Amino acid sequence: MDGSYLPQVRAQYEALPYPPRDPEEEGQRLLPTWLDSLPMINHYCFAGQQDFGHGWRVLVAGGGTGDATIYLAEQLRSTDAEIVHLDLSAASIAIARRRAEIRGLGNIRWLQESLLELPRLELGEFDYINCSGVLHHLPDPDAGLRALLGVLAADGAIGMMVYATYGRTGVYQMQELLRRINGGWERIGQCLDNARQVLAALPPTNWFARGEQLISDHRRGDAGIYDLLLHSQDRSYTVEELYAWLHDAHGLHIEFSDVGRGRAPYLPDLVLAPRQPPFLDAVARLPPREQQAIAELLGGTLVTHSFYLCRGARVAPYGDPEYVPFFCHEPVTGPELSAIIHRSREVPFVMRHSHTGISTPLDVGRFGKFILKYIDGRRSFAEIFALVRGEEKFRRSPPDDATLFADFAPLYRFLNAIERMLLTRCRA
Template identity: 95%
Template sequence: MDSLPMINHYCFAGQQDFRNRWRVLVAGGGTGDATIYLAEQLRATDAEIVHLDLSAASIAIARRRAEIRGLENIRWLQVSLLDLPGLGLGEFDYINCSGVLHHLADPDAGLRALLGVLAADGAIGMMVYATYGRTGVYQMQELLRRINGGCEGIGQCLDNARQVLATLPATNWFARGEQLISDHRRGDAGIYDLLLHSQDRSYTVEELYAWLHDAHRLHIEFSDVGRGRAPYLPELVLAPRQPPFLDAVARLPPRQQQAIAELLGGTLVTHSFYLCRGARVAPYGDPECIPFFCHEPVTGPELSAIIHRSTDVPFVMRHSHTGISTPLDVGRFGKFILKYIDGRRSFAQVFALVRGEEKFRRSPPDDETLFRDFAPLYRFLNAIERLLLTRCRA
C-alpha cells in the first residue's frame, strides 16, 4: 500500500515526483513498518515523515530501526491521532493509517481527525478489518468472552485462548477458515490482538462506501496486498469460470460489483484502500503516460514472448502469485505493445515502435486503435497491480 509508484498511480494521476517538501503522516505507526518503508523510499528527497503513536515503547523500537538505517527524515510524536487537529502540524500530502481506526471507540472521529490535516489534493492509505473473511474470528472472540468472563488478569485469558485453539473441533468456523488468518501463530501479542482485543470493528464493502463515500464524499480505490483489485472483481474471483450471470453483474455499478465479489470470494480478512477527494487514478488512454511493471519479475518483452509462443485460443493468462488463470483477448497488437514496454517509454513512444514493425508499416494503427486493442491485457495486469502508469520519468 505504501509503495510510492502505487500511491502515484492511484492517488496522483501518475504526476507526483515526491519532491518539494512532500509531507507524510503515519498515524498509529507502531514499531515503524510503514514509517521505515516510506522513509527509505524518500531517503534521497526533501520529504518529511511524521510518525505518531501512543506507545513510547513502540516509538523507541521504530526510532532504533531508523537509526540503524541512517534515516533522518522522520519526526516522532507520542500522541493520539484524535489530537491531530490541535497539534499545529500543518497539512500532509499522504497519510498512512493501517489497522488503527477499527480499534477506536469512534472510528469516524479518527477519520475526521485525519481529514482535518489532509491536504486538499492529498491521499490516505488505510486498512481496516473485513467482516466476512473474519467470520470465524468474531465467533472465537465471543466464545472467549464467555469463557474468560471470570478471568483474573490477561495471563489467564491468554492461557484459556491457547487451550481453546489447541482443542478446536474441525467443525468450528475459525478452524475451517484458519488458512485465512495467521496472527494467532505470532505469540501472545498476536493472540491478544486477534481474539482478545476489547475494541474490534469490521466492515463490509457496502459499509465502507456508506461511511467513506456517502458520508464523507471520499473516492475509494481498493488494493489488496499482493492481489490488487482482483478480490473485488467478480470475473477474477471466479476465473477461469465465466458463468452467464456475470454478464448481468458487469452492468452493475462498481460499488455493487465489489460487494458481490467480496461475498463470492470470502477471503478478504482486511480491506486496504486509498482515499482521495475525487478520483485521481492515472488515466489509461493518455499517450504521455509511461506504463511500467511493478511487483512482477516478468518483463514486457518476456510476457510478449510468452504470448507469441502460446497455442491457446483464446490466450490463457496463468499468474502464479495471485493464483488467477483467465482467458484474455490479447488482440492483434498486444504482444507487440508489451515487447516495447520498458518502464521508460511513454505509450506514445511504444506505439511509434509498434507502428514501425514491418507487418504494420503499410497500414499503421493510430493511438486510439492501439489503446482499444491493448485494453483487455491492460485491465487484467492493472487489476492485479503488475502494470501501472506514471508521467514522471525516473
C-alpha cells in the same frame, strides 16, 4: 491523552507491541507495506504526476512498531520529505525508532499521541496519510477519520486498512468464545494462556478452524494472538458499509487494493476466473460499488479492506499517450510476457498468474504482444506505439493510437487489476 482512546488498548500495545519486530533484523531485509509503495500512491492518488519532492509530508497515524514508517522513509531517503510517526504506545515507538536508527534514517519525527489529538497538535497539512489497522480499534472510528481529514491537504490522499466482516467470520466467533471463557479475567497473561489452550483444542468443525487458512496473526506469537482474538475494541466493515461511511457521508473516492492481489478480489469476473457463468454479464452492468460488494461475498477471502481515499478520483488515466506504463511488484518484463504470449498456442490465451492464483482467458488482441515487447518503464505509450507501427508487418497499414489503446485494453485491465502494471508521467 485521557479520553482519546480506550485504556485497555494502550495497555495492550505497551505490553505487546504490534506487529512484533526485532530491530536487529533491520539490516537483513526491508519490509514493504503494500499501500505505501510510492508508484502505487502516484498511480491511484496523484494521476501519475507526483514526483514526491518539494517538501512532501507524510503522517503515519498509529504507526506501531514502524513497518509503514520505515518503508516510506527508505523510499523517500534522497528527498526533502518529512515523515511523522504518531502512536500512543511508547514501547512500539521505541522499536520503530531503533529500526530507523539502524537504517540511518533521519527524515522521521516521532510523537507519542493518539490520532484523535491531531486537531490540537498543530502539525500542519500532510500530502499522504497512512492509517493502517487503526480506526477499527477506536470507540468512534468516524471521529478518527475526521481528525485525519482535518490535517489532510486538499489534494492529499489516505492509505487505509480496516477489517473486513465476511472473511473474519470465524475470528469474531472466536473472540466471543474467549470473552465467555475468560469471564472476569483482566490479566493479559491469563487471557493469552486460555486462548492458546482453546486454539490447541479446536475441533475441525469450528468456524475459525475451517477458515484458518485466511488468518495468520495468531501464528506470530503472543502479540498476534492478542491482537486477533483478545482485542478490547474491534469492529469490521463490508464493502457497502465502507461506501456508506466514506463516500456517502464524507464524499471520498475509494480505490481498493488488496495486499498482493490488487483489485482482483473486488472484481466478480476475476474472483470466479476461469469460470465465467452467464450471470456475470448482468453483474458487469451494475455500478462498480455493487460489483465490488458482490465480489466480496462471492470470494469470501477478504479479511481486511485496504484502499486509498482521495477527495475526488485521481487515478492515472489509461488512454493518454504521454503516460509511461511499467511493471511493479514482480520481476517480469514486457519482453518476457510478450514471449510467453507469442509461444502460446491457446485460443483464447489463458493468463496464469502464480502469485495471485488467477487463471483467466484474455483477449491479447492483434498488437498486444508487440506493445508488451517495448514496455520498459521508460518509454511512453506514444514512443511504444511508434515502435509497434515500425514493425515490418504493420508498416503498410499502421494502426493509430486509438486502435492500439483499444487493442491493448484487456491486457492492461488485467495487469492493472492485479497491480502488476501501473502508469506514470514521471520517467525513471
